[in-house]
Amino acid sequence: MSAAQPNFNAATRRIFALAAAVFVLDQVTKWLVLRNIYEGDEHVIIPGFFNLAHRVNTGAAWSMFTGNNAVLAAVAITALVVLFLTRRHFNADRLIGQFAFGLIFGGIIGNLTDRLLPGRHAVVDFLHFYMQRRGSSEPLDFPAFNVADSAICTGVALILLINWRSDSVPKPAQ
Secondary structure: OOOOOOOOOHHHHHHHHHHHHHHHHHHHHHHHHHHHOOOOOEEEEEOOOEEEEEEEEOOOHHHOOOOOHHHHHHHHHHHHHHHHHHHHHHOOOOHHHHHHHHHHHHHHHHHHHHHHOOOOOOEEEEEEEEEEOOOOOOEEEOOOEOHHHHHHHHHHHHHHHHHHHHHHOOOOOO
């Protein structure tokens, strides 16, 4: 194998397979939302706790950097490349590391697709969790999110857990 040819070993194939599955699930759920819920509408699923919504976000998490869709798309592409090239430093040789990177890559690609699709140019969010506070008409709510966001957060949490666990395991004396 030449130096210019990427090494698509079993670990890399597992990462790509999970990333593809996350991407498909993310895009199918967003397509269903786009087809069935008007933008800005919400459908109560569990009163006082969970709604299906249709929100668009040209920013990042919690709508930070709203209106910077192109910059955020460039950041996502850069993150994909850097993470792929440095994956070995984050336990991607272990199955749990491959699972984490598959989730992260699939999530990034899912939201990046939203940002780049003609006519959309914004991330579609639809999972809206909230709690109705006693004595208040204003709910305590979490910003709406999507499958890609969930995958990214879960993947990052797994990487943090892997690194925390490997740091807390005593090293054998030499």
